[in-house]
Amino acid sequence: MANNIPPTLKPLGPLVALAGALGLALLWYFVIWLSGYAGQYPRLESATLHAALEAGGSVIAMMVAYLLLRLEAAGEGSSYNLLIATALLGMGCLDGFHSMAAAGNLFVWLHSSATAFGGLLFALILLPISARNPHLRHCPSIVLLVAVLYGGWSLVFQDLLPSMIISGKFTPAATILNVGGGLCMLLTAAKLFLTYREMRKVADLLFCLQCMLLGSAAIMFDRSSLWDLPWWMWHGLRFAGYALALWLAISTARTINNHMLCLQDTLERQVVERTHELQVSSVQLQMTLDELQQTLDHLRLTQRQLVQSEKLAALGSILSAVAHEINTPIGNCLVVASTLDNTISEFEERLMAGKLHRAQLDKYLETSHVAMELMQRGLHRAADLVTRFKLVAVNRATYQRRPFDLRKLVTELVARTQTTLGTTPYRFELDMPVELHMDSYPELIEQGLTHLIDNSLKHGFDHLDHGVIRFLAGVQGDSVRLIYGDDGCGMPAVVMDRVFDPFFTTKFGQGSNGLGMYICYNLVTGSLGGSIEVSSEPGLGTTFTLTLPLVA
Incomplete structure (x- = not known):
């Protein structure tokens, strides 16, 4: 390598050094020859x-x-x-x-x-x-x-x-x-x-x-x-x-x-320079981190404000929907009560004037019975809406967490439902482990599954003379994956995107208030700490996938 050349030799040149060594050797030979020619060598x-x-x-x-x-x-x-x-x-x-x-x-x-x-x-x-x-x-x-x-x-x-x-x-x-x-x-x-x-x-x-x-x-x-x-x-x-x-x-x-x-x-x-550069970079990085932290704090504040705004907007929407739903039966009751009040006034006038006939008495009684029936029906409808609205904000502290077998819970729910349905042509199928133990809130899980069954019976099997509801479950890590599905009429994408919205229903005015799936969603994601997903296509049925923690 070039870097191993001794500095003192570089100016002389390697060939000059070689010539010097050869010259020294020849000079030695010449001296020896000359000494031998002169006679005896000195000793x-x-x-x-x-x-x-x-x-x-x-x-x-x-x-x-x-x-x-x-x-x-x-x-x-x-x-x-x-x-x-x-x-x-x-x-x-x-x-x-x-x-x-x-x-x-x-x-x-x-x-x-x-x-x-x-x-x-x-x-x-x-x-x-x-x-x-x-x-x-x-x-x-x-x-x-x-x-x-x-x-x-x-x-x-x-x-x-x-x-x-x-x-x-x-x-x-x-x-x-x-x-x-x-x-x-x-x-x-x-x-x-x-x-x-x-x-x-x-x-x-x-x-x-x-x-x-x-x-x-x-x-x-x-x-x-x-x-x-x-x-x-x-x-x-x-x-x-x-x-x-x-x-x-x-x-x-x-x-x-x-x-x-x-x-x-x-x-x-280089170490000193790099250390200085690192120190400068560290200062700049710290400044950037401070700026990012400020931005993050601002974003979190904005997020909280947006969440609060969304909550208020959602609450306003729910209150508006509740007011609209309750207004119909209560308004009907007010109309009937007003009509009944007029009838009572006419009956009282005739009674005081002594002009009351048997036919008028019969008509008054018939009108009163019809009015009372209409008012009771409206008030029951309003009471049912209030009860369902209370379920939207259900608090799991009301219920007791306890160990239970999920398969046994679903089996009992299916048995009660079949008793209620009587001889309807709908069947249930279960594919679940024999012992699937959980430590959670069985009453809330039963309520959520009841709303899913009710949704299939009212919407999935509408105008169908047959249907199958399937329950599949299995343990995945520290969670249970419960799949609920039916082979009903399914739903289009526009309906599936809003299936969990409050007061959304495809049978408005036909006995559905649009709270069942919203309540189910709140129970699974809120009180039970899990998640729920839906997939469906028209004519191919609907599937709900629930992921629930083994220990709530």
Whole structure:
């Protein structure tokens, strides 16, 4: 990724860095060749300096491996973080054992093993293995464990080790291990360079340079002997490779850290801005809620006023209808009473004058009986209207709530109705559970069903010589769904829409006052706390669906 380029490297350019590493390696080769041409190489026998270089390289390798594993977790660094870290852990561990060994066969064996081990591990990059393979995450730990066991075995069983140095000269076995490891590192450098050309990750190029330095140092091993100048020079190249990797890892980690700090600052600013925006939005929302609450309060007030107006209008309509209905029988009674009063006055005059005949007495008595019959009929009609009007405002507090069986209640109501109807051709059918217990007001339910039956007999079966009334019921949750239906003549939509209106009837002046269905509606929706719906079509009968709570 572009954001993992160390800022200090960007102005130089990756190709300039590559050319510098190649130049350094060639300069090392030229110095070695020139020193050999001049004669014997100068020698510097310093075990302390050598131990410091090797120990420093080991520590650096371990640090770089750790940083690479961190970069891999962050999705940064090289394209082969896990494989490079694995190789560095193996080399660094064996170099650490090498730094602790005294000059001799074990000394050379551990160094040669570190080079060969590292070269082979670096060469894993050449294989067609996906760098994101989940199985690779265990490689660093496995390689580190193997390196520790290998180094410990070499220290314990030194007698079993092959000869690495004879009379101050390195044996072919030592040369093969070092040169072979160096060639693997140079091939890996070529692979990393091609990867850089494709992916444009500068970390790939820098690790390419490290592999070139480590590989060049390994190949120079063949041209050196213990403690001479070439020997020290390829140690310098080796240490430079480790230092380059350390610089890259530290620079990349620092860049990522700076980037994370910038992201953190940006995030904090965004949090502050969003918090401010939320606070402003919260204030605006609260103002809107206050306005909505005021509007809602106003609507509720308006609703109460409308309801009150509708109640007054409905009450006025009912009073007007009641006055109209009662006015007819009472008016008839007044007319009859006035006529009877005139008749009594004439009878009294004749009686006082002594001109009363038998025929006049009979006529007076007949007229009086007819008048009294008419007045009684009118007063009974008025009394019946008043009684029904009182039922409109029935109060359930008048009745006692108690448990009862709905099927038994309907069965008894049907039996009484059939007794009243006598031999009429109308039948009743019940489809209800055997025990349908409710805790409600059975008298009010019976009154409502009575009005429904009365409506079917007077209107649904009008001009029909047969008819069936059906009761269906069942429990739904905490309610009872009671369906009442008849197969009568039905009703058109204009009548069905007004069926529950007070004083609405299709048989006005024929003995119907239009209060039965209105009373039924009030009983179900008011006192019983349920609902009632109607559906009907002309010629297909009428169905009323009552939903009543099991416990009123």
